[in-house]
Amino acid sequence: MECFSQDRDEVILVFAQAKGKNNYxxxxxxxxxxxxxFSGLVFPETIHRARTNSINLLEVAAGEPGNERxxxxxxxxxxxxxxxxxxxxxxxxxxxxxxxxxNLLAFQNNDVxxxxxxxxxxxxxxxxxxxxxxxxxxxxxxxxxxxxxxxLFPTFGKVVNEWIEQKDAxxxxxxxxxxxxxxxxxxxxxxxxxxxHHKPTLxxxxxxxxxxxxxxxxxxxxGFYIAYTGLxxxxxxxxxxxxxxxxxxxxxxxxxxxxxxxxxxxxETATHEEMxxxxxxxLHDVPQVPGAKSPERLTVYDFYRDxxxxxxxxxxxxxxxNAENFYRKxxxxxxxxxxxxxxxxxxxxxxxQIKQQKDELGGIKTLKELRRFSKQTLLAGTTNKxxxxxxxxxxxxxxxxxxxxxxxxxxxxNDLLTQKYAYKDDLWLHAxxxxxxxxxxxxxxxxxxxxxxxxxxxxLAAWHSxxxxxxxxxxxxxxxxxxxxxKGMAPGQVIIEKEDVVLVVPRGE
Numbered sequence: 001m002e003c004f005s006q007d008r009d010e011v012i013l014v015f016a017q018a019k020g021k022n023n024y025x026x027x028x029x030x031x032x033x034x035x036x037x038f039s040g041l042v043f044p045e046t047i048h049r050a051r052t053n054s055i056n057l058l059e060v061a062a063g064e065p066g067n068e069r070x071x072x073x074x075x076x077x078x079x080x081x082x083x084x085x086x087x088x089x090x091x092x093x094x095x096x097x098x099x100x101x102x103n104l105l106a107f108q109n110n111d112v113x114x115x116x117x118x119x120x121x122x123x124x125x126x127x128x129x130x131x132x133x134x135x136x137x138x139x140x141x142x143x144x145x146x147x148x149x150x151x152l153f154p155t156f157g158k159v160v161n162e163w164i165e166q167k168d169a170x171x172x173x174x175x176x177x178x179x180x181x182x183x184x185x186x187x188x189x190x191x192x193x194x195x196x197h198h199k200p201t202l203x204x205x206x207x208x209x210x211x212x213x214x215x216x217x218x219x220x221x222x223g224f225y226i227a228y229t230g231l232x233x234x235x236x237x238x239x240x241x242x243x244x245x246x247x248x249x250x251x252x253x254x255x256x257x258x259x260x261x262x263x264x265x266x267x268e269t270a271t272h273e274e275m276x277x278x279x280x281x282x283l284h285d286v287p288q289v290p291g292a293k294s295p296e297r298l299t300v301y302d303f304y305r306d307x308x309x310x311x312x313x314x315x316x317x318x319x320x321x322n323a324e325n326f327y328r329k330x331x332x333x334x335x336x337x338x339x340x341x342x343x344x345x346x347x348x349x350x351x352x353q354i355k356q357q358k359d360e361l362g363g364i365k366t367l368k369e370l371r372r373f374s375k376q377t378l379l380a381g382t383t384n385k386x387x388x389x390x391x392x393x394x395x396x397x398x399x400x401x402x403x404x405x406x407x408x409x410x411x412x413x414n415d416l417l418t419q420k421y422a423y424k425d426d427l428w429l430h431a432x433x434x435x436x437x438x439x440x441x442x443x444x445x446x447x448x449x450x451x452x453x454x455x456x457x458x459x460l461a462a463w464h465s466x467x468x469x470x471x472x473x474x475x476x477x478x479x480x481x482x483x484x485x486x487k488g489m490a491p492g493q494v495i496i497e498k499e500d501v502v503l504v505v506p507r508g509e
Contacts, residue, residue: 001027003062003093006054009035011104011116012047013085013093015071032095032104033225034117037446039102040202041083041095042225043218058114061091061106079133081155092128100446139176147172149179159196160186163205191220193227197246198239200227234367237402240444241361241374249354256347259340272333274304275311276326279319286319294319375399395421396437396464398509400456403449404442407464411492414438415485418494424481427454429461432474432501436465438492440480455504462506474501 001024002014011032016024031042063069073086081097084107092107106114107128115123135141137152145151149164156164160182169175182205189204196208202224211227214220231239270278282300294313302309313322357377364370395417396407406421408414418438422428427441427449439461441449454477462473482498489495 001068002049002056003058004049004054004056005116006050009033011057012049014047019068033229034102034104036100036102036448038228039097040221040225040228042222044222057116058093058104058106060113061087061093061108063087077131077133079135079153079155080131082131084128084131094128094131096123096126142176142179143172147175149175153179156182159201159203159207160205163207189217191215191217193220193223198242200224200231233401234370237367237370237374238361238364240402241370242358245354245358245361249351252347252350252354256344256351259344259347263337263340263344270302270304270309271330272326273330274302275309276323276330278302278309279311279313279323279326283319293317294322371399371402374402396509398460400441400453401450403444403453403457405457405460406440406442407460408438408492411490414492418480418483419485422480422483424479426480427457428476428478428480428483429457430476431462431465431467432476434466435492436461436467438494439464455502458502458504459507460509462504463508465506468506470506472503473506474503476500477502 001016001019003011005011011034013030013032014024015028015030016026018025027046029044029047031044031047033040033042061069069087069089069091071085072088075084075086075092076082077084082094083097084092084094086092090109094105094107096103096105101120101123102117103120103123104116105112105123105126110128112124112126117123133154135152135154142149142152149156150161153160164175164178164182167175167178169178186204190206191214192203192206192210193212193214194201194203194206194208194210196203200211201208202220212223214223278300279298281303282298285298285300286294293315294317296313296315297310298313299308299310301307311322313319314325317325360373361370364373394409395413396409398405398407406417408417414437417440418428422440423443425443427443429439429441430436439457441454441457443449458475458477461475462468462470465473467473476496476499478496478499482496484495484497485493486495
């Protein structure tokens with residue numbers, strides 16, 4: 001009956017058995033949220049369309065008023081995250097849930113005729129018959145894939161893959177049995193609203209801290225949507241910080257394990273100093289003819305460990321010179337051993353610090369305290385710390401909501417900020433056609449830049465420029481990947497390949 005949008009990343013579809021003068025008969029509503037950081041379907045009991053700020057969409061596929069198209073099927077696809085509503089006349093509406101590139105596409109027969117998010121230009125070339133992906137999912141294919149289920153089952157996703165890995169299968173056959181059990185649970189599912197990694201999650205497996213179980217998929221999808229979007233800003237930011245801390249903790253744990261294993265392996269094998277001693281103690285086993293060279297391998301008795309050991313020697317050197325090589329390497333070995341000991345001590349201190357930070361974070365009750373903690377620990381938006389000098393930070397830094405804004409101080413400092421401390425998905429801002437500071441709005445994985453945050457960063461870019469006293473200032477806004485600095489350009493100068501412009505009132509910190 002209707003397909004419209006009244007929010008930037010939201011589409012509403014209205015189905016009904018008939019339409020009266022004022023109301024629909026037995027209406028059924030589908031609301032699709034199609035953001036890069038979150039996509040899904042919710043099925044509300046009713047929706048009231050706003051009188052203003054709403055727009056009709058996909059009208060060719062949906063049909064004209066009085067000549068609406070009937071739904072004849074709903075189709076899922078093999079090994080793909082898509083769902084299609086098939087309409088009469090060869091038309092289809094397809095929900096595409098591809099990671100951070102969700103979209104709603106209208107097809108006529110096999111070809112795209114319209115789409116919701118036109119910025120995903122590659123979607124225009126998609127073919128309806130290309131969505132089914134037949135994959136050999138036999139045990140033999142699993143064996144060829146190195147017992148990695150991600151190749152055979154690309155739609156499992158993080159929750160299912162984590163569930164499988166937590167089972168700690170001892171071999172490929174055991175892991176295959178676990179996968180078959182998972183497939184059975186997915187084919188005959190229960191629907192769980194759970195908390196996993198500090199955020200609401202919809203799962204077909206009983207993982208995480210289960211909050212509620214549902215009987216059907218639409219009820220579950222709606223409950224999950226309400227739980228996810230109902231999180232307060234405080235809860236969202238706190239969960240993000242906890243996940244960052246846990247990610248950092250896991251990385252340090254892995255580094256610590258690697259360092260400890262290396263230390264242990266060194267204790268189990270002869271050191272280079274011991275090899276030198278063993279070679280000198282067994283010179284009688286090496287030919288003593290003047291000018292004689294060493295054998296490539298020499299097996300001697302290791303009196304340190306009460307077992308034989310084979311020494312690898314350089315044949316073009318004498319036994320004495322080979323011993324000198326072992327003693328020289330021993331010096332580097334001791335330096336490396338001290339480095340490993342220092343590294344282990346440093347990692348243990350970092351783990352203790354993270355534990356303390358997690359305890360502090362658990363006790364924070366207000367958004368103001370949370371943001372102060374976030375700024376002090378440099379966790380917001382990125383885990384990369386900004387370099388500092390003895391006189392203070394390299395760049396001015398301003399927090400806008402949970403986003404970090406970095407501001408260059410002069411021409412050379414601008415170059416450093418743009419070339420060394422900005423990444424391709426960060427936003428780059430600069431007052432247009434005048435000298436001023438480069439401003440970087442740091443990207444947060446999976447989170448689009450809110451318009452108010454971009455405008456605030458633009459105000460800062462305008463303030464830190466020659467247009468500070470203007471009533472309105474045009475500011476260039478573009479992803480960092482479109483900013484280049486060819487050789488020979490003066491400090492602070494760059495070439496911009498693609499840009500948007502926003503008009504703002506200059507406003508400082």
